[in-house]
Amino acid sequence: MTELIGELSESDILRRILARTPEATAAVVGPGDDAAVLALRGDLVATTDTLVHGPDFRLAWSSGFDLGYKAAAVNLADIAAMGARPTALLVALAIPASLPVTMVEEMADGLAAACAQLAPGCAVVGGDLTVSATLTIAVTALGDLEGRGPVLRSGAMPGDTVAIAGAQGVATRGLSTLFRRFTDDAGVPITLDLDVLTESERREVRAQLRPEPPIALGVAAAQAGASAMMDVSDGLVLDARRMARASGVTIDINSQAFDNAAAALEGGEDHSLLATFSGPLPQGFRAIGRVLDPGAEAVTVDEARYDLPGGWDPYRDWDAQAG
Amino acid sequence: MTELIGELSESDILRRILARTPEATAAVVGPGDDAAVLALRGDLVATTDTLVHGPDFRLAWSSGFDLGYKAAAVNLADIAAMGARPTALLVALAIPASLPVTMVEEMADGLAAACAQLAPGCAVVGGDLTVSATLTIAVTALGDLEGRGPVLRSGAMPGDTVAIAGAQGVATRGLSTLFRRFTDDAGVPITLDLDVLTESERREVRAQLRPEPPIALGVAAAQAGASAMMDVSDGLVLDARRMARASGVTIDINSQAFDNAAAALEGGEDHSLLATFSGPLPQGFRAIGRVLDPGAEAVTVDEARYDLPGGWDPYRDWDAQAG
The missing domain is CATH 3.90.650.10 (PurM-like C-terminal domain)
Structure with a gap:
């Protein structure tokens, strides 16, 4: 039987997601406390971009893996565009209770794969999970200017x-x-x-x-x-x-x-x-x-x-x- | 006549919101580029928390100002709980096209008021706006440990x-x-x-x-x-x-x-x-x-x-x- 999001608690689902998430190189404290802690070498770059079902993607066309990958990629691009090295992602998922849990696991895999392929060392360091009628993936990406100034x-x-x-x-x-x-x-x-x-x-x-x-x-x-x-x-x-x-x-x-x-x-x-x-x-x-x-x-x-x-x-x- | 979200472009609405947002003390580059840039004194603390209409709030009970205030406050609390000083918020809004623009302006005022009252110097440095059937406010808060270690x-x-x-x-x-x-x-x-x-x-x-x-x-x-x-x-x-x-x-x-x-x-x-x-x-x-x-x-x-x-x-x- 397909296991649905609405059948598990937030902490159960987060545990499943985090088990699929590697550690960020810059992380001093990873997921599990009130907030993540990162050690950076230079100024911090921060951006946020959201994918919403309907305006930004259709489940008829995108797999969970695609969604995770794209949500990471579009945010990493904004960090790169400042001349910074991406160090960490925070992911706020709002998901229908009727969604299969495997879909969320695939999203986690897509997020991890995008980091590994596009920005090695970068990883998900924090997240939040809510039930919503509309599948929404809000990602915040953080980057390190490593002593350089930003390219505006x-x-x-x-x-x-x-x-x-x-x-x-x-x-x-x-x-x-x-x-x-x-x-x-x-x-x-x-x-x-x-x-x-x-x-x-x-x-x-x-x-x-x-x-x-x-x-x-x-x-x-x-x-x-x-x-x-x-x-x-x-x-x-x-x-x-x-x-x-x-x-x-x-x-x-x-x-x-x-x-x-x-x-x-x-x-x-x-x-x-x-x-x-x-x-x-x-x-x-x-x-x-x-x-x-x-x-x-x-x-x-x-x-x-x-x-x-x-x-x-x-x-x-x-x-x-x-x- | 009430002006609705669906009648304006993303950049128009962002301009209205940013006009109501003070500058963050730590901001080297504020909103308007691909990403914000912040100068920190110590390690970075980062967290994300989302309010979704239904599970987290009801529009029958919460004003736009309330929502902005609460979305900021709950995230600032996670930064404070690590022993850090909050420096910046990033806000991803997913809003129904039928919502009055004034509602979003009130949210911006609520976000600004929470920062001013609870964490002076902290402000919104970046955001994203999408249309969604479900009103969703995903906030990421960033903080500065100022040379201290985190309190776990x-x-x-x-x-x-x-x-x-x-x-x-x-x-x-x-x-x-x-x-x-x-x-x-x-x-x-x-x-x-x-x-x-x-x-x-x-x-x-x-x-x-x-x-x-x-x-x-x-x-x-x-x-x-x-x-x-x-x-x-x-x-x-x-x-x-x-x-x-x-x-x-x-x-x-x-x-x-x-x-x-x-x-x-x-x-x-x-x-x-x-x-x-x-x-x-x-x-x-x-x-x-x-x-x-x-x-x-x-x-x-x-x-x-x-x-x-x-x-x-x-x-x-x-x-x-x-x-």
Whole structure:
């Protein structure tokens, strides 16, 4: 018989989750007390990002492992984008009582796998569990600047090279495939079947459900003297506009830098790292444009005005149907 | 006309919230970049706790201000319980699109007020906003040990005095009043009307909806050499059992230390600080028992076995009806 969340106590479930969680390198005190304690070498970086069933994911498409992996990855990307090394995650799970316990165990495995693959040494150091009608995974990620200053959005200077690390525009194609192939006539998500997809479709869907941002390249960019950096979460042009406005410059993007420029310019959820450099690019970054003196447009593409949205507001643009 | 959450973009709402949020003393970089940056003097303490509509609060009883205040207070208490000074909060809000924007502004005011009153210098440094069918407030609190070691649950030694700071058993009486007086025949919450209550009932209901834990006394206890400390969140006997088991001792509680022993022994949600001291108690703590050599029971009351639960599992014991 399937064991359900509502049949166990909070401490039972937390015990099951923590048994699947390795220890964080920086942890002085791990889970089990009122709070975790971490020893850091430099200033602390902290961010929080939440996945909610409906707006952010559909259980018809994402496994528990996918959800844990993605919840970790999107938060690790924000730490990397400051030039910091991720050290720890805190995870607040609000879960329906009707959910199988194995689903939560898979989430724990996904969180642990994302840390191990993307940010070795980082691990879950604390958590909270509540019952909710709506499955919600709120992750806080913490990072260590290790004595460096943070790399902000506001430091791009005219003359800098604009560069990107990681996939760009792949996850957004995966999302299109999910909506096109795995919804019913009313637009409600139906169960994902990877076997009916081509190899490249499968790769794109996986990038959407389980993104693998280039976390280690955040520290590498900082060490190489990046003047500005952010992660591309909502769309390349839209996020580049935010960087350009914060820096008081214009950013020109060269569409030839991408195989599929349309997807790359509008795509966000790969959580690639967008950075600017006055000197040579560190390994893993490739040039996609340059920083210009401030002009009428915050972002131009091939030196021309770009009239599409440049990304999306996940808050506004995705409906909240179940599935 | 009432402006609803669903009518604004995420960035519009975040801008409104941040306008109501003071700057954290420790913040090097505040909200607006990929992540916040904090300068700490010692090791970092981190914890997360979530309020979910249904299991944790009812909109019939709690105002937006109450929710913000309580979400901050319960997290600050976990930081204080380690002997640390709270420095920053990160807030992940998942909110129904149908909620009035003013409700979210009131939450921001409640978060700010709790920081100002309970932990001056601490403030919200980051957040995330998502649409959800279920109103959920996930807060992560960060604290600074300022060069001290953490005060764990596991350090209580036979011979130590058991002491408490803050109200104990008041919030639980408030919750009883809410269920007794402000539910309909089917048990569904109805709108709270403070005017029909006696003065002491009002005080108890307020303690439940807007607890005021003695946050500053966490650092005071650490400085006075507390051997163990935790916040009482689920029930005095239940939480004392956790401390006794972690420390390998028996804790004896003197019921005469309380006016209303029944409520004090079972009550949790005041988030009082339970600590043990080998020397004199710091101001603000009062003796409620002593630490004994380990015996058959982890906790005794008046040196006798205590057979009630000693608290509750908020995860298991509260139903999730709307209201």
